[in-house]
Amino acid sequence: MNDYFDNSDVTERNLKYLIENHGEIYEAYENFGKLLHEKGGPLDKKTRWLLKVALSTSCQYRYALETHILKALHEGCTKEEIEHAILLVAPTVGFPKMMEGLLVLRKVLQSL
Known part of the structure; x- marks a missing residue:
């Protein structure tokens, strides 16, 4: 029985929804993550x-x-x-x- 479910398509669609409907929030999140990654330490x-x-x-x-x-x-x-x-x-x-x-x-x- 194969019960594996690849949810990457679902995740991608959900991300697209977030960007389209809450772009400013997504941009702030992306910028925050980038700053932490590159300048956090x-x-x-x-x-x-x-x-x-x-x-x-x-x-x-x-x-x-x-x-x-x-x-x-x-x-x-x-x-x-x-x-x-x-x-x-x-x-x-x-x-x-x-x-x-x-x-x-x-x-x-x-x-x-």
């Missing part, structure tokens, strides 16, 4: 993306995790660095969340 880009991978894994937000994995790869993070960030989630937030993160990583890597 001394961490280099690779470290910031690895942190976002770990945070998305711990929250089990698959769409964000996929996006953060791709951005981490784009910034020069290796598959091994990303996998390590995901593995580090297990002791703090749980083995099942880490395992789900590994599944997402493997899916992303297979799609490249």
Whole structure:
């Protein structure tokens, strides 16, 4: 039985709705995130993306995790660095969340 449901289309439609109906709020959110990411402190880009991978894994937000994995790869993070960030989630937030993160990583890597 295949009970997998890819909700990326639903997420994209919902984001489009937000932008079309609440564009100013979305822009403020985007600017806030960009400022935090780029000017929030001394961490280099690779470290910031690895942190976002770990945070998305711990929250089990698959769409964000996929996006953060791709951005981490784009910034020069290796598959091994990303996998390590995901593995580090297990002791703090749980083995099942880490395992789900590994599944997402493997899916992303297979799609490249």
